[in-house]
Every structure is written in C-alpha cells, then in structure tokens.
Amino acid sequence: MISEGKGFSTKTVHAGSVRDSSTGAVVPPIYETSVFAFSSTKEMIDIMSEKAEGYVYTRYGNPTVRAVEMKMAKLEEAEDAAVFSSGMAAITTTILTLVSSGDHLVSTRDLYGGTLEFFQSTLPKFDVKVSLVDATNFDLIKSAIRKNTEVIYVETPTNPTLKVVDLSKVAKLGKKNRIAVVVDSTFASPYNLRPTELGVNIVIHSATKYLGGHNDVTAGVVCGARSFVQKLKGMRKNLGGTLDPFAAWLLLRGLKTLGLRMARHNLNGMQVAKYLEKHHKVKKVYYPGLPSHPHYSLAKRQMKGFGGVVSFEIDGDFETTMRFVDNLKLCYLAGSLGGTETLVAQPILSSHYFVSIEDRKKAGITDQLVRLALGIEDSEDIIADLEQAFNKI
Ligand SMILES: Cc1ncc(COP(=O)(O)O)c(C=O)c1O
Numbered sequence: 242m243i244s245e246g247k248g249f250s251t252k253t254v255h256a257g258s259v260r261d262s263s264t265g266a267v268v269p270p271i272y273e274t275s276v277f278a279f280s281s282t283k284e285m286i287d288i289m290s291e292k293a294e295g296y297v298y299t300r301y302g303n304p305t306v307r308a309v310e311m312k313m314a315k316l317e318e319a320e321d322a323a324v325f326s327s328g329m330a331a332i333t334t335t336i337l338t339l340v341s342s343g344d345h346l347v348s349t350r351d352l353y354g355g356t357l358e359f360f361q362s363t364l365p366k367f368d369v370k371v372s373l374v375d376a377t378n379f380d381l382i383k384s385a386i387r388k389n390t391e392v393i394y395v396e397t398p399t400n401p402t403l404k405v406v407d408l409s410k411v412a413k414l415g416k417k418n419r420i421a422v423v424v425d426s427t428f429a430s431p432y433n434l435r436p437t438e439l440g441v442n443i444v445i446h447s448a449t450k451y452l453g454g455h456n457d458v459t460a461g462v463v464c465g466a467r468s469f470v471q472k473l474k475g476m477r478k479n480l481g482g483t484l485d486p487f488a489a490w491l492l493l494r495g496l497k498t499l500g501l502r503m504a505r506h507n508l509n510g511m512q513v514a515k516y517l518e519k520h521h522k523v524k525k526v527y528y529p530g531l532p533s534h535p536h537y538s539l540a541k542r543q544m545k546g547f548g549g550v551v552s553f554e555i556d557g558d559f560e561t562t563m564r565f566v567d568n569l570k571l572c573y574l575a576g577s578l579g580g581t582e583t584l585v586a587q588p589i590l591s592s593h594y595f596v597s598i599e600d601r602k603k604a605g606i607t608d609q610l611v612r613l614a615l616g617i618e619d620s621e622d623i624i625a626d627l628e629q630a631f632n633k634i
Contacts (some may be wrong), residue, residue: 242369242537245315249316249431249432249499249500250456250499250500252315253312253316253499253500254497255311255410255498256312256316257310257311257313257314257315257493258308258310258312268494269304269305269490269493270305270591271486271487271489272299272304272305272486273305273486274299274303274486275295275298275299275300276298277298279295287468296458297605298347299483300478300483301474301600302474303483303486305313305486305487305489305576306483306484306486306489308442308493309324309484309492309496310322310323310324310346310462311492312493312496313446314464315345316431316496316499317431317435317436317437318435318438319411319444319464319465319466319472320466320467320470321464321465322462322463322464322470323463323470323473323474323477324448324461324462324463324484324489324492325460325461325463325477325482325483325484326445326459326461326482326483326485326488327357327372327447327449327459327460327461328329328353328355328427328445328446328448328449328450328460328461329355329359329447329461330477330482331445331446331447331462331463331478331482332356332425332445332461332463333363333480334476334477334480334482335443335445335473335617336359336364337393337480338472338473338476339392339421340364340369340391340392341369342367342368342369343368343369343389344370344390344391344392345369345370345371345372346360346364346370346371346372346390346391346392346394347374347382347385347390347392347394348360348371348372348373348374348376348392348393349373349374349375349394349395349396349397349399349401349406350373350374350375350600350603350604351375351396351399351400351611352396352399352400353396353400353425353592354386354393354596356396356425357373357596357600358495358595358596372385372387374394376395376404376406376563377405377535377536377588379405379407379410379411379414382411382414385626386414386418386420388533390420391420391421392420392421392423393415393420393421393422393424393494394423394425395408395411395422395423395424395425396424396425397424397425397426397428397429397434398429398529398548398550399428399555400427400546400550400588400592400612401550401588401592401606401610401612402458402527402552402605402606402610403529403534403538403550403551403552403591404535404602405529405536405544406424406535407539407543408422408424408439408441408543409440409543412439412440412441412442414441415440415442419597421443421462422441422442422550423441423442423443423444423446424436424441424443424445425446425447426444426445426607427447427450427451427536427579428450428548428550428578429456429548430446430450430452430548430579431484431499432451432499432503432504432545432546433503433507433544433545433548434543434544434545437464442465442469443463443465443469444464444465445461445462446461446462447460448461448492449461449579450578450579450580451548451549452492452496452499452578452579453491453492453494453579453580454495454499454502454579454580455491455495455580455581456575456580456581456582457491457580458488458492458495459488460484460488460489460492461484465487470501473602485599495560500580503546504546505617506546506548506559506579506615506617507546507547507548507549508617508620509528509549509583509616509617509620510528510530510546510548510549510550510615511528511530511547511616512624513613513615513620513624514528514530514531514551515531516627517551517553518531518533520631521556522555522557522634523554524554524556524609525553525554526551527551527552528547528552529547535623547579549579549615550613550614550615551612551613552610552611552612552613553610553611553613554609554610554611555609556609557634558608559608561609562608562609562610562611563587564633564634565630565631565633566586566587566611566630568625568629568630568634569585569627569630570626570629570630571583571622571623571625572584572623572627573585573626574628576590576592577614578612578614579614580614580616581616581617581618582616582618583613583614583615583616583618584613584614584616585612585613585614586610586611586612586614587611588606588612589601589606589608591612592612593606593632613627
C-alpha cells in the first residue's frame with residue numbers, strides 16, 4: 242500500500258491504490274474476468290471459507306471493484322464500502338439488508354423518484370411500512386418513529402428542490418432509538434459533506450453523478466461500518482447488483498479528479514444561481530448557497546460547498562418552460578447531474594415522471610420547475626446560453 246496523504250485530493254488520487262510490483266503500472270489494471278482459478282483444491286477451500294484472501298467469482302468480489310471500494314471508504318471516512326451496478330441497486334440492497342417483514346421505515350418525502358417508487362410500491366409487498374415526512378421538520382421525524390422503526394432514510398440536499406436536512410440532529414435521534422440512519426448524499430458528494438463525521442451510519446451515492454463525474458458510468462456506492470458492509474455484500478451476492486470491473490475502473494478514474502471537479506461545480510452553481518436570482522423571467526431559485534434559501538445557515542454549517550445543481554421556476558406556464566428548455570443550445574436536455582456537461586431537465590418529465598401529481602405537489606415540484614445540473618464548463622458560456630433562451634420566451 243502506498244502513502245495516501247491527508248488532503249481530500251491526495252486521497253482521491255492515492256487511497257485504495259495497490260502498487261503493482263510485477264509491472265510497476267501506476268494505474269491499476271482492469272480485471273475484466275468473471276471467474277478466478279485456484280492452484281489447488283486446498284487453496285479453493287481456504288479462499289471460499291475466507292481463511293485466505295482471494296477472489297472466487299466477480300459477482301462476489303473483484304480486485305478492480307475492491308480498489309474503488311477502498312478509495313470510497315477513505316473519502317467518506319467510513320470503515321468500509323461496497324459498490325453496485327447503479328445507485329438504485331445500492332439503495333434497494335441497503336434497505337433490504339436492514340429491514341425484515343413487519344418493520345417500519347421513516348423517510349424524507351423529498352426523494353429521488355426511483356427511491357420513492359421503491360418505498361411506495363415494492364416495500365409494502367414485503368409488509369414493510371414507510372412513513373414519509375418533511376425531513377426539514379425535525380419534530381415530524383421524531384413523532385413518526387414507532388417501536389418497529391428500523392431505518393431513518395434521508396436525502397440531503399434533496400432532489401430537486403435542494404432542501405437541507407440537519408444530519409447531526411437526525412443522527413442523534415437514530416442513535417438514541419437504536420435506528421440506522423441512512424443518507425443519500427449524492428447531491429453533496431464527499432467533497433462537500435461527510436455524513437459519518439456527523440454521526441450518520443450509512444452513506445449512499447448514485448456514483449453515476451459526481452463520483453463518476455463524466456456522464457459515462459452507471460454505479461452506486463454504500464459506505465458504513467465493516468460489520469454492516471459485510472452483511473450488505475452478502476445481500477449483493479444474492480440480489481446480483483454487482484458493478485462490472487470496467488465500470489469500476491471508470492469510477493476509479495473519475496474519482497481521481499473529484500476535488501477539482503467539485504470546486505468547479507460549486508463555483509458554477511453559485512454564479513448561475515446568482516444570475517438566475519436577478520433575472521426578471523425567473524420566479525424562484527432553489528440553491529442552498531444563496532442567503533435567500535430557507536436552509537442557508539444550516540447548509541453553510543454542514544457543507545463545504547453547495548454543488549452544481551440549481552433549480553428554478555420560470556415566470557410562465559408549462560408551455561413557456563418547455564420553450565425555454567428547447568431553446569438551450571449548450572446545455573443538454575437530459576435527466577442526470579454531476580457530470581462534466583451541463584444538463585437541464587424539467588423534473589416532472591424526468592426524475593419525477595412516475596411520481597403521482599399529489600406527491601409532486603407535496604414536494605413543491607411544479608410544471609414550471611427547471612433543474613439545471615451544471616457541468617464544469619465556463620460559467621460565462623452557460624449564462625450566455627441561458628440568456629439567449631430567456632430572450633426567446
Ligand atoms: C439522489 C439520487 N439518488 C439515487 C439515484 C439513482 O441512481 P442511479 O440512476 O445511478 O440508479 C439518483 C438518480 O438520479 C439520484 O438523483
């Protein structure tokens with residue numbers, strides 16, 4: 242193992258790296274193999290029974306996958322990590338590891354649409370009840386807890402209205418009641434927020450976003466205590482949401498520049514949010530780095546930066562909003578975030594397309610809401626693109 246250093250970017254480059262003594266390769270190889278051979282039956286038995294270290298079958302574990310897990314554990318200040326074939330595989334496998342039939346889960350109402358659908362459509366099939374609450378109202382979380390609550394699940398900042406949840410408070414509540422606190426920290430990334438330092442037990446990312454960072458890999462990550470990650474890997478083996486070694490290698494590569502990219506996402510987020518706030522064709526801007534945001538002081542205390550997602554409401558109707566989006570020339574009309582290219586989408590037609598109108602209303606997702614996921618281009622160019630589209634509505 243080589244020295245990993247202390248700084249965030251030093252860790253993104255070096256943590257989890259193993260020096261390849263046979264070739265001296267600086268970059269770890271891609272072990273694109275589905276299976277590993279043994280030199281003898283004894284070795285096979287020792288590895289299978291975990292008496293000796295080694296690999297058996299890529300669905301169980303793989304050296305390229307392991308390298309990215311070790312890096313992520315360091316970045317999130319967690320004991321261990323497991324990676325998955327998508328953010329949704331990470332979320333569903335985590336929850337299915339934590340709950341059993343008859344259990345109860347408390348969650349933020351503001352959630353990524355896929356997670357909400359899993360909570361509302363899949364968990365009830367296994368007799369797991371879910372209470373959805375406004376997680377920015379701490380008393381509501383507290384009063385939603387029942388004797389059989391096993392998990393408190395939150396997203397922060399939330400998708401797409403960027404509400405900020407007080408993680409220290411929620412973590413204390415979980416600890417007091419012996420309930421696992423799980424955070425989807427995708428919108429923050431470990432550069433801006435480290436939930437384990439605030440007492441959170443389990444941190445999840447859709448690594449498809451900032452961690453991969455180039456709009457070219459689909460992956461998920463879960464970080465937590467070693468004992469939990471071991472159970473989680475057992476569940477991953479059975480459910481099968483393993484990350485392919487090439488995707489793991491892309492993720493490793495993306496992570497090396499996470500600090501550089503996040504600094505730029507944060508800068509672009511702030512500059513574009515300020516521009517939008519002053520624009521006469523914009524009714525409302527959602528960005529936790531603006532003093533006008535209701536959770537600004539909490540966000541400032543809890544986060545190092547505020548990320549590259551800015552949501553805003555156009556002063557007009559659905560048709561006007563569509564016209565604005567369709568006139569953008571630099572920003573891609575696409576439903577993701579956290580990559581090098583700026584993406585724009587209307588949440589009602591993307592992340593929240595399958596969410597009921599009633600639930601959308603409760604989460605404040607209107608027909609005029611636009612989610613801008615800023616990339617790492619020059620903010621002047623992004624602003625010029627927005628301005629020319631505003632001029633057409
Ligand atoms: C906050 C959040 N969590 C989880 C997911 C799901 O991740 P994936 O698309 O990698 O399955 C998304 C996807 O947009 C997301 O925005």
